[in-house]
Amino acid sequence: MPQRTVTIASSVGLHARPAALFVEAAQGTGLDVEIGRAGEEAVDATSILGVMALGAKHGEEVILTADGDGADAALESLVALLSRDLDAEEG
Template sequence: MSERTATIASSVGLHARPAAIFTEAAAELDLEITIAMAGEPADDAMDATSILSIMSLGAAHGDVVVLRAEGAGADEALDSLVKILETDHDATA
């Protein structure tokens, strides 16, 4: 099983807009991907394709989450999802 940690970069945390961007990207992948707050047991991880699950994490700016996936392409998939989480989608251009 592949695993990555990511620090939430969006200034107001993993709320509706960044959560939607993240879940849409996760749903496009042919893998089961889970997300949990760092330090939580792997058994408590939630489905990364569910916007309700993502928002219920309550991940704030600077919080660390753990992504896990298994299967072909898991490492690359997790790397791409980490980039999404570590981008401030609330920053103004």
């Protein structure tokens, strides 16, 4: 299963708007995507409650995994998303 490590760039971490944008993008892949910290159990990246409960803060590294056709491309797009300060961007 492909995986990528990314540092959370959003100033508020994966909370509120950034979490919602990430979950929407993960759902849009149509794949089984998980997010978690090294050494901890990953959560379903398509679940807003799971992602917010993860409590990932600005500057923390998370690991994304995806399973299915197109997993590498999906992970690259999710990494690019988390590498931006989503809270500072216009909606």
